[in-house]
Structure formats: C-alpha cells, structure tokens
Amino acid sequence: MTTQTIPVVRRRFTSEDYHRMAQAGILGEDDRVELIEGEIVEMAPIGSRHQGGVNRLTALFFRVMADRAIVSVQGPIRLGEYGEPQPDVVLLRPRPDYYAGAHPTPEDVLLLVEVSDSSGDYDRQVKAPLYARHGILECWLVDLEADLVEVYRQPSPEGYQEVIQAARGQRLTPQAFPGLAVRVEEMLGQRPR
Numbered sequence: 735m736t737t738q739t740i741p742v743v744r745r746r747f748t749s750e751d752y753h754r755m756a757q758a759g760i761l762g763e764d765d766r767v768e769l770i771e772g773e774i775v776e777m778a779p780i781g782s783r784h785q786g787g788v789n790r791l792t793a794l795f796f797r798v799m800a801d802r803a804i805v806s807v808q809g810p811i812r813l814g815e816y817g818e819p820q821p822d823v824v825l826l827r828p829r830p831d832y833y834a835g836a837h838p839t840p841e842d843v844l845l846l847v848e849v850s851d852s853s854g855d856y857d858r859q860v861k862a863p864l865y866a867r868h869g870i871l872e873c874w875l876v877d878l879e880a881d882l883v884e885v886y887r888q889p890s891p892e893g894y895q896e897v898i899q900a901a902r903g904q905r906l907t908p909q910a911f912p913g914l915a916v917r918v919e920e921m922l923g924q925r926p927r
Contacts, residue, residue: 821846824846
C-alpha cells in the first residue's frame with residue numbers, strides 16, 4: 735500500500751482580508767499583531783525599556799521635525815498586497831489629511847525606525863529585508879541590548895546594500911534631512927547597567 739503525500743498549502747492573507755477580520759471582530763483592537771508577507775504575526779509584548787525607547791525617539795523627532803515630517807508612532811505601513819507591519823517610529827511625507835484616507839506606502843516613508851530590546855534578530859532577518867524589498871529608502875534599528883544604532887540604506891530585492899553601525903559619541907544624519915544630525919546617545923538613552 736502506498737501512501738500519498740498531500741501537499742500543505744498555506745493561504746496568504748491580503749491587507750483587505752486582514753482589515754475584514756478586524757471589522758468582523760476576529761482580530762481585536764488591542765491584539766498585538768501585524769501582517770508580514772501574508773501571515774498574521776503576533777508581536778511581542780511591549781516592555782518598559784522598549785516603550786521608553788519609542789517615547790524617547792518620538793519626543794526627539796517631534797522636537798526636530800516641526801512641519802518637515804509627520805511623526806507616526808507604531809502605525810501601519812502598507813507594503814503591497816500582503817504586508818502591513820507596524821514599525822515603532824516613522825517619519826512620513828507631510829500630507830494634509832495626515833494619512834486619514836489611506837495608510838502610508840513606501841513612497842511616503844522618509845525614515846523608518848525600529849526599536850529593539852529583545853527582537854534584534856527578527857528585525858534584522860525579517861523586517862529589514864522586508865522593508866528593503868519594498869523600497870523603504872532608510873531604516874534605523876535602535877538596538878537597546880547591543881547599545882548601538884544600525885543604519886540600513888540602498889534598498890534592493892536582496893536586502894539593504896549599505897549597513898552602518900553607530901555607537902555612542904557618533905551622530906547620524908537621515909538621508910531625507912541632510913541638515914539634521916542626531917546623536918546616537920539621544921536615541922539610546924542612559925547606558926544599561
């Protein structure tokens with residue numbers, strides 16, 4: 735007797751499916767999930783160190799951006815038909831409706847920042863390549879555990895072609911804002927003990 739192998743077929747959810755699930759109550763407003771390449775991925779709970787990092791970046795960018803960008807905090811970015819991640823902080827092109835009419839797309843993103851206190855590997859291996867494939871021009875990873883900031887530039891289908899690590903005492907300049915220099919320690923906060 736021969737056994738027949740039945741292939742497992744995964745169903746990828748579109749952004750439209752994802753939103754219909756929320757409208758139907760399958761996904762709750764407080765569920766910590768995001769859509770990554772058609773899969774609904776549960777995000778790790780937000781620890782106080784991570785939230786402090788997000789709060790610090792939010793305050794920093796509100797202070798230095800004025801009217802040059804919209805500062806979006808943990809909001810969705812539409813990446814094609816199958817993606818809607820929620821990066822920690824994003825600087826968006828100004829728009830009169832503040833993106834009430836539709837989620838921002840890669841063309842709207844001036845700088846995307848992920849904060850990591852335990853998710854560094856996931857951010858490097860899954861999220862950064864995803865952002866690169868969709869043409870996000872610049873992504874920063876504020877790695878609280880490693881006490882450094884990684885800068886990803888020159889997106890391509892294979893990932894970012896330029897990766898720079900910056901430590902305390904250095905300054906970073908977003909490509910979209912050449913006159914702005916941000917001190918790394920401003921993003922990292924107090925040194926871990």
